Amino acid sequence: GAVVSQHPSWVICKSGTSVKIECRSLDFQATTMFWYRQFPKQSLMLMATSNEGSKATYEQGVEKDKFLINHASLTLSTLTVTSAHPEDSSFYICSARVQGGVVTTSTDTQYFGPGTRLTVL
């Protein structure tokens, strides 16, 4: 249980184009999903928190107009990198939060997708 998928697993695009990455919770509903960015040999940096049915909450320094997040259903969140440039090349990872019971707490576990490797030429 608690499987999260991402599509595509890798993508190469030209500078100036937009790329959409999907994150799906396959066997559970996730009201909250997170998007991370990871540079080679580095840790994960939280980009934004995606809440179903509402606007995403972006971390400081993350351009919300460049990284568009949509969480239209309880099992799908999308990240669109608009007008991509080579510096946007990175490994993008999503996670979905499994929330137990009526009261949600920060103890709830996040399950991670396998990541999407984006290369912008």
Added chain:
Amino acid sequence: AQSVTQLGSHVSVSEGALVLLRCNYSSSVPPYLFWYVQYPNQGLQLLLKYTTGATLVKGINGFEAEFKKSETSFHLTKPSAHMSDAAEYFCAVSGSSNTGKLIFGQGTTLQVKP
């Protein structure tokens, strides 16, 4: 504010030897602590987590970690390393609010020598 420090970006052990990966945290509220493993070009897999209760937490693949409040530590151990344990390991602490946000350490690469 919360933060996580993993001591040692690279740890090398022989197969069958003890694995010890160090993690220290800073938190103004009772922390919830996690260890994740990442294999090359893959997402993160939860090894174990501490929320409340027993301070010695057992996880998957024979790993365990002990929460020591006095030392603000949550070190990860495994009695006997396997070649398949070679990976990147991340310690994380949950956010101080009810957001569920995770704050990650810098990561430790575990190398297992035959």
